[in-house]
Amino acid sequence: MSVKLVNISKIFKGQEDVQKQVKAVDNVNLEIKEGEMVTFLGPSGCGKTTTLRIISGFEAPSAGEVWISGKMVNNIPPNKRDTSMVFQSYAIFPHLSVAQNIGFGLELKGWKTKDIKVEVKKIMAIMDFSELYSRRPDQLSGGQQQRVALARAIINKPSVLLFDEPLSNLDAKLRIQMRIEIRRIQKTFGITSIYVTHDQEEAMTVSDRIVVMNDGKIMQVATPFNIYSYPANDFVADFIGRVNFISTKIKEINEKGCVVDFGSGQKEIQLRYGDFKTGDNVTLIVRPESIKMTYCKEDKIYPMKGKVDKVVYLGPTIEYEIEVDGIDRKINAVIYNPIEAGFFHEGDLVNIDFNPVAAHILPAKE
Amino acid sequence: MTKIFKNWIKKSRQEIELIARDPVLLLFILAIFSSLIIFIVYPLGKVIAASVFSKGQFSFNILKDVISNWYFRQGFYNSILMGVLTSLIGTGIGFLFAFTLARTDIPLKKVFHLIAIVPIISPPFIGAMAIIMLFGNNGLITSSLLGIRNFRIYGFRGLLLAQVITFFPVAYITLRGVLESISPTLEDAAFDLGGSRWKVFKKVTLPLAIPGIASAILVLFVETLADFGNPLILAGSKFPILSVQAYLQITGMYDLPRGAALALILLVPSISVYFLQKYWVARKKYVTVTGKPTASSLKVVSPAMKWVLFGLCVFLTAIILLIYITILWGAFAKVWGFDNSLTMKHFQYVFSVGFKAVTDTLLIAVTSTPIAGILGMVIAFLVVRKKFPGKSIMEFTSMLSFAVPGTVIGIGYILAFNRPPLVLTGTFIILILNFIFRYIPVGIQSGVAILRQVDPSIEEAAIDLGADSQYTFKRITLPLMIPAFFSGLIYSFVRAMTAISAAIFLVSAKWNLMTVQIMSQVESGRLGAASAFSVILVGIILVAILIIRAILTLFYGSFKGTMLKI
Numbered sequence: 001m002s003v004k005l006v007n008i009s010k011i012f013k014g015q016e017d018v019q020k021q022v023k024a025v026d027n028v029n030l031e032i033k034e035g036e037m038v039t040f041l042g043p044s045g046c047g048k049t050t051t052l053r054i055i056s057g058f059e060a061p062s063a064g065e066v067w068i069s070g071k072m073v074n075n076i077p078p079n080k081r082d083t084s085m086v087f088q089s090y091a092i093f094p095h096l097s098v099a100q101n102i103g104f105g106l107e108l109k110g111w112k113t114k115d116i117k118v119e120v121k122k123i124m125a126i127m128d129f130s131e132l133y134s135r136r137p138d139q140l141s142g143g144q145q146q147r148v149a150l151a152r153a154i155i156n157k158p159s160v161l162l163f164d165e166p167l168s169n170l171d172a173k174l175r176i177q178m179r180i181e182i183r184r185i186q187k188t189f190g191i192t193s194i195y196v197t198h199d200q201e202e203a204m205t206v207s208d209r210i211v212v213m214n215d216g217k218i219m220q221v222a223t224p225f226n227i228y229s230y231p232a233n234d235f236v237a238d239f240i241g242r243v244n245f246i247s248t249k250i251k252e253i254n255e256k257g258c259v260v261d262f263g264s265g266q267k268e269i270q271l272r273y274g275d276f277k278t279g280d281n282v283t284l285i286v287r288p289e290s291i292k293m294t295y296c297k298e299d300k301i302y303p304m305k306g307k308v309d310k311v312v313y314l315g316p317t318i319e320y321e322i323e324v325d326g327i328d329r330k331i332n333a334v335i336y337n338p339i340e341a342g343f344f345h346e347g348d349l350v351n352i353d354f355n356p357v358a359a360h361i362l363p364a365k366e
Numbered sequence: 367m368t369k370i371f372k373n374w375i376k377k378s379r380q381e382i383e384l385i386a387r388d389p390v391l392l393l394f395i396l397a398i399f400s401s402l403i404i405f406i407v408y409p410l411g412k413v414i415a416a417s418v419f420s421k422g423q424f425s426f427n428i429l430k431d432v433i434s435n436w437y438f439r440q441g442f443y444n445s446i447l448m449g450v451l452t453s454l455i456g457t458g459i460g461f462l463f464a465f466t467l468a469r470t471d472i473p474l475k476k477v478f479h480l481i482a483i484v485p486i487i488s489p490p491f492i493g494a495m496a497i498i499m500l501f502g503n504n505g506l507i508t509s510s511l512l513g514i515r516n517f518r519i520y521g522f523r524g525l526l527l528a529q530v531i532t533f534f535p536v537a538y539i540t541l542r543g544v545l546e547s548i549s550p551t552l553e554d555a556a557f558d559l560g561g562s563r564w565k566v567f568k569k570v571t572l573p574l575a576i577p578g579i580a581s582a583i584l585v586l587f588v589e590t591l592a593d594f595g596n597p598l599i600l601a602g603s604k605f606p607i608l609s610v611q612a613y614l615q616i617t618g619m620y621d622l623p624r625g626a627a628l629a630l631i632l633l634v635p636s637i638s639v640y641f642l643q644k645y646w647v648a649r650k651k652y653v654t655v656t657g658k659p660t661a662s663s664l665k666v667v668s669p670a671m672k673w674v675l676f677g678l679c680v681f682l683t684a685i686i687l688l689i690y691i692t693i694l695w696g697a698f699a700k701v702w703g704f705d706n707s708l709t710m711k712h713f714q715y716v717f718s719v720g721f722k723a724v725t726d727t728l729l730i731a732v733t734s735t736p737i738a739g740i741l742g743m744v745i746a747f748l749v750v751r752k753k754f755p756g757k758s759i760m761e762f763t764s765m766l767s768f769a770v771p772g773t774v775i776g777i778g779y780i781l782a783f784n785r786p787p788l789v790l791t792g793t794f795i796i797l798i799l800n801f802i803f804r805y806i807p808v809g810i811q812s813g814v815a816i817l818r819q820v821d822p823s824i825e826e827a828a829i830d831l832g833a834d835s836q837y838t839f840k841r842i843t844l845p846l847m848i849p850a851f852f853s854g855l856i857y858s859f860v861r862a863m864t865a866i867s868a869a870i871f872l873v874s875a876k877w878n879l880m881t882v883q884i885m886s887q888v889e890s891g892r893l894g895a896a897s898a899f900s901v902i903l904v905g906i907i908l909v910a911i912l913i914i915r916a917i918l919t920l921f922y923g924s925f926k927g928t929m930l931k932i
Contacts, residue, residue: 083830
């Protein structure tokens with residue numbers, strides 16, 4: 001494997017009061033494979049950037065080991081580590097030209113000026129921004145600075161490429177464009193990469209695997225699909241996308257999964273993680289876009305009947321909040337393409353249903 | 367309390383261990399500390415010691431003696447009075463000037479700005495000289511134009527006029543920055559909410575500027591209190607001023623202890639007000655956070671008011687111009703006040719008799735300025751980017767010489783360096799050292815300011831790409847500090863060329879300065895020669911500034927730094 005973190009912890013001491021301590025990173029274990037792109041995702045202050053800085057060598061871990069390419073690198077200073085970082089602020093050297101910025105790492109390795117020139121031109125061609133070769137940093141737009149920072153990091157052919165929230169200073173449209181670009185370039189060069197972000201969509205687009213962090217701890221490590229569809233716990237379920245938590249009880253466990261109550265009816269759902277037995281209180285996880293709504297007749301009985309409480313029209317989608325007797329939290333539903341799917345109105349009575357494939361079971365919340 | 371102390375010890379020990387790994391850095395820190403102690407703390411200690419020890423015995427007799435003396439007490443009151451009035455009037459004028467230039471769209475803004483900053487790059491006593499030439503016994507206005515003989519310009523009135531003209535530009539510079547940092551959006555918002563122009567000014571603009579105004583008042587107070595050139599020329603014997611009294615005690619009466627005691631009395635108010643400004647008022651600044659910078663809609667002033675303010679600016683710049691024209695004319699006039707026809711004889715005099723002072727001044731300024739600049743950058747770098755015990759003491763000590771009146775420093779230097787182990791009085795070295803340690807704070811301030819703006823991740827990026835800390839400093843940090851270095855350089859050069867208050871104690875027959883020459887020419891009534899010296903002095907400064915700027919644009923074509931905004 002390319003990067004391995006073993007029991008990494010980082011404790012920050014208070015400035016005035018040494019007794020005051022903050023555990024920024026709490027016993028993190030992780031293995032990242034050669035050529036893989038892994039994202040640290042979490043709310044601000046979850047320890048994702050600190051973990052990245054520990055890998056780059058800018059922070060020393062309070063405990064634990066950092067391994068890069070099979071070598072323990074705890075005692076290797078950042079300038080000797082085979083990592084390159086793309087900084088949140090890009091950190092373009094303002095007094096050097098674009099070419100000088102990109103070639104900086106090669107200059108340090110003692111390359112000849114004309115070889116540096118060739119290599120810089122090559123990488124700029126691959127990344128498709130050759131026209132900026134002799135520009136100065138103050139003549140660059142945000143997106144262009146981003147490319148320079150990326151090229152400067154990649155040209156060294158590091159074992160590990162580190163991204164510290166690289167898109168947070170760009171506007172929304174450019175962000176979408178650049179995250180696809182970053183993924184393309186990472187795949188082209190096949191460099192093992194670690195990417196820090198608090199933007200879920202960004203994490204979904206760029207990653208092979210996502211590491212969700214909270215309070216310095218790893219909450220879940222999985223592919224984007226598994227993180228979204230089968231969250232390991234309430235935090236991940238709630239943090240990634242929107243979700244309906246429906247409290248219920250396991251009726252029966254069989255080889256396919258389990259049978260749970262759903263309103264007056266029942267659902268058979270596959271069990272993925274955890275130890276469950278018959279009679280356990282559990283939480284049923286269903287994403288709003290998996291909720292199906294149908295009109296109800298006043299006098300008939302349906303498995304789960306509710307009343308539309310709020311309607312929010314967004315254009316491509318329409319969002320409903322539905323009040324259901326016996327459930328504290330309102331059920332959220334998102335219907336795509338409402339012009340074809342049709343509209344419900346406030347006060348409408350609806351039946352709520354979902355496909356068991358799209359549901360997931362977690363232990364009940366305490 | 368003990369816990370805090372223990373923690374401090376623990377932290378310091380860790381920091382020392384960290385630095386000890388980098389012996390070059392450690393050596394630097396120790397060298398800087400010892401020179402700050404020898405050339406700033408020690409002379410000040412000597413001033414205090416000289417005024418509280420008589421014949422090797424600790425006693426307050428000298429201080430008591432000085433305080434009980436009616437004439438010295440008067441000097442103290444006068445100095446404080448002059449400081450208070452100059453700072454209030456100067457800040458008021460400076461504010462009006464700054465407000466007009468920052469908030470209205472009057473014509474000739476650039477011209478007003480340039481003329482307002484000319485006094486800052488001139489010797490501080492040019493105002494006083496011109497006032498004598500205009501309003502003195504043989505003054506152009508009083509005597510030649512109005513025919514008034516025996517008009518008394520010496521004393522309170524004349525000095526106040528000179529001080530306000532000399533120091534209002536300092537308030538202007540400060541307040542212009544303050545006003546420009548207040549987003550016009552706030553004023554627009556207040557308008558939008560229905561405030562009248564006057565209400566908006568009173569309730570929004572003024573309150574936001576108050577910390578800046580307070581700061582300007584205190585800075586002007588300290589500078590006026592410390593000023594020496596204007597009072598020496600204009601105060602006269604009936605309106606004694608403390609800094610001049612201290613100087614006269616030493617050079618006239620050869621009474622070092624009394625001079626030191628007066629210096630100490632001068633030191634107390636200036637240093638307390640300086641630190642009040644730096645550590646209290648300066649921290650009260652409002653930071654207005656806005657999403658995007660917006661251009662001013664320039665509607666805060668009514669059209670009528672705009673032209674009133676314009677008239678005021680015209681009037682002020684006319685006075686400044688009058689002063690410089692007077693000096694220029696004086697340099698070419700045969701006998702000022704009697705025969706104002708043109709002649710070159712004053713310049714011939716300067717180039718024959720007084721030329722040594724010109725070359726001495728240049729040599730001293732050119733030697734001390736780069737050293738002060740580099741030292742300032744190194745200290746700024748250490749203070750912002752490195753951790754070591756005593757860091758705040760280093761910053762404090764190096765800024766100290768800014769707060770101390772030049773007269774006090776000058777007296778401290780004679781007391782400290784006229785006997786072994788360091789005998790320096792009368793030498794080239796003492797002048798150089800004095801200038802270096804007096805003007806490093808400027809370099810430090812601009813260096814610190816620019817380093818705080820440089821995102822540490824720029825240095826981290828270099829390290830991340832494989833550079834070690836020396837290479838990073840050389841290739842990244844230092845080039846980024848160049849603009850600050852040069853603007854510090856210009857400032858210290860200007861100050862070294864125009865310094866008088868400390869230097870007047872340190873000059874000798876072998877090493878003399880133009881400013882001191884100008885003073886003695888004025889004292890002996892040779893206003894023509896004094897003017898010629900002044901013209902040459904200002905000329906040299908302007909040429910030097912142009913050269914430094916040319917170098918900067920040559921090497922840093924696209925650089926958009928804060929190229930000495932004074």
